[in-house]
Amino acid sequence: MSETDASDGPPPFEDAFRSDDVEQRIYGTVLQTREPTAASAIADAADCDPKTARKYLGWFGKLGIVTRHDGHPTTYERNDAYFAWRRINQLAADHSVEDLQERVRELTSRITEYEATYDAASPAAIDAVAAAEESDERTIDDVYSDLADWATAREERDRYERARQQRTGGERERASG
Known part of the structure; x- marks a missing residue:
């Protein structure tokens, strides 16, 4: 393998930001x-001077990226x-109100199915071991997978609903303005 071949691939994970400028390394x-x-x-992790890191961290603090x-x-x-x-702003910018509403409906349907399957209002209310033992169909791994998917669906629905509300509010402001 030639020396140039070694540098063609992605950087090793420990050094994932080495080729980026100092701001990107600190951000990463x-x-x-x-x-x-x-x-x-x-x-140390960003391979830069601490004074430089403090400068960028101060700036990131003003932007809200970090908390000091x-x-x-x-x-x-x-x-x-x-x-x-x-993420919510990006969803609102990238999707129409109709697309956001449809995604909220899809996620709500999935959540409702989990609520019916487990007879509970949230995944936090489920004892995974007991649910697996009571089921002839689901293993403990199946139950843990369901609970993780259920929790993710709830979080995602919240993000999409907030993006929908943001998008709807922006459209109302433009229509009335």
């Missing part, structure tokens, strides 16, 4: 961060609410 590191993290640790936690040291945490808001 923030996306992977699951708990408040010091700027120096983010800088004062202390010694100051830490930064990915703001999951920002990413949820961004």
Whole structure:
């Protein structure tokens, strides 16, 4: 294998952001961060100077991408609410009100089927082990899969409904303005 062949593929996972500029590397590191993290640790992971990391983290904080936690040291945490808001805005921009309504109907139907199958209002109300033991048809893995899908469908329906409401509100404002 020649030296050029080795660089043609994707970077190794540990170094996934190496070819990006420093802003993208810091952003990528923030996306992977699951708990408040010091700027120096983010800088190490992004392979940049801590001062540069602090600069971008401050900017990301103003945009709402990260939450700053004062202390010694100051830490930064990915703001999951920002990413949820961004996803809803993207759904509203990419889909018509009719498409969003149809998706809400599809998800509601799937959720209703799970509620009837498990005789419960939410997946949190189900004891997976007991449900599998009571069923002749479903294994524990089937039940866990159903519960995960049910929870995902509820979250997705909420996102699509919020996007639909956002889109509907925007259309009403344009019609009345």
